């Protein structure tokens with residue numbers, strides 16, 4: 001048989017029917033649902049008198065709209081409450097497994113899926129959310145879909161899809177102290193651009209990825225979408241199996257062994273063809289930070305804000321000039337030392353226990369600068385509990401960070417956690433678009449360690465000086 | 468879904484690359500639980516000033532472009548978040564066709580599913596169409612989906628590609644689900660086979676979530 005990539009195998013094993021135009025009816029194993037992109041899909045089912053084909057392959061959570069304080073109070077914002085209540089009604093009507101707000105298991109959908117063992121290697125996983133690519137870290141084909149596709153999966157447990165191209169990103173070298181998966185993925189996006197992965201599924205390979213823990217792999221795959229890719233992938237290996245073992249919805253005992261035997265067959269075959277290969281060596285990589293309004297606008301913390309005047313293409317030049325204006329930065333200015341108003345540690349990119357541990361190490365025994373609002377938001381209730389068991393919450397609180405309940409929080413301006421116009425934030429999330437953290441907010445994407453360091457210094461800073 | 472066959476309409480140029488879905492509709496307007504009525508929020512940050520009044524400089528607020536049903540724009544249109552509110556908002560403000568040198572994948576797919584036709588054409592041709600846009604209200608651009616042709620105001624035609632299946636669905640105004648349910652037997656068989664080959668494959672039981 002022809003040598004195949006991990007993506008090829010995931011794809012081939014889920015094709016139900018090939019249609020004449022090259023589209024396939026692709027079987028979907030897991031459908032994750034949240035309150036923002038699902039109401040219109042449920043509305044569609046109801047209107048067309050269709051049923052939800054497999055509730056037991058579906059899991060619903062609330063994360064985008066939820067406040068991260070005072071959970072026992074009714075939700076103040078009218079529209080947030082409406083979306084949440086709509087989901088609560090819909091999961092009852094269609095019998096969908098649902099994690100309620102007050103459960104320990106509640107959290108960001110892309111944190112909850114792997115944590116519960118709902119997302120597993122070899123699966124196809126979809127959610128009406130672009131960062132579904134996160135689950136690819138387990139060796140699953142996971143991608144974001146729109147609401148009419150959400151309805152399509154609900155009604156048919158399939159999607160109409162065309163195969164993607166294979167892009168291999170090979171990451172080699174030895175990271176210096178202070179370099180995390182976040183810095184690596186920012187560097188990758190800086191290198192290939194936000195359209196660099198368009199039409200492709202990225203498989204992350206190389207010794208750096210093989211040695212990386214699951215949290216780091218999830219950070220990589222999470223941001224594969226910011227490189228324009230349809231999905232990110234890491235081949236499942238011992239680290240993956242160890243992570244999955246014992247999770248609530250993972251196969252148990254003999255079933256687990258059978259599953260692992262299958263999962264081992266998924267890795268890319270020797271000699272399989274990739275449409276493109278990008279190699280990156282991280283020996284000299286420094287902590288990375290974005291300066292503009294696209295994740296590709298990234299520089300090392302020791303670097304300077306680029307000068308758009310040097311860009312030949314006019315529309316590109318204008319765009320970057322507008323970014324500088326929006327971000328309140330000057331060409332040639334060192335990024336280090338720029339004063340900030342807030343930091344946010346959280347989001348499906350960087351809210352796992354590993355992320356919180358690194359940030360706590362920096363925060364320990366230090367104080368958040370007086371003018372900085374510092375928010376730490378665990379990705380799930382279980383992570384929060386774990387962090388509290390390790391005493392991380394105390395470290396944060398003593399240093400002056402706010403310790404919150406799980407949710408998307410300040411990753412996007414949909415819940416009470418948001419910036420005021422003009423405020424500048426070092427954020428561990430994945431998007432620095434205009435208005436993302438509130439109207440006219442300014443976002444610099446960084447790793448958790450860098451965000452914690454910025455909180456303490458009160459300005460964008462090099463975390464290595466504090467290690 | 469409304470059928471799409473021949474569209475003859477005013478086209479508006481949006482001369483920017485990388486227009487992301489946050490620009491098309493900012494996140495704070497995603498809280499609706501319905502599909503309709505989002506048109507008034509489209510391009511919010513550019514379309515309105517801080518008091519919510521129309522910004523006269525923005526092209527879609529100007530005559531004749533405020534009646535545009537076609538957008539001509541630049542690379543990577545619809546990048547960023549996968550929100551389908553973006554095509555809903557465009558559709559609700561009357562847009563049925565977007566022409567650009569490239570689109571973000573998810574937006575491209577979502578457009579078809581909502582009866583909007585995205586057309587990929589080289590930048591040089593987009594620029595020609597931009598010139599056509601400037602001719603004013605009488606300068607209608609015609610999209611003939613059946614023939615896969617754009618007819619410029621001067622009568623010249625430009626051919627474009629479109630996936631044949633998607634074309635048919637647009638022409639019929641038929642939704643994807645109805646189409647896929649023609650394969651329900653194959654889906655059943657797929658599930659049977661998996662039960663045999665992967666008996667360990669777990670399902671999600673509600674009771675484990677709410678003990």
Ligand code: SF4
Nearest residue numbers: 131347348408411412
């Ligand atoms: S944390 Fe941010 S990126 Fe992740 S699902 Fe929530 S809103 Fe989306």
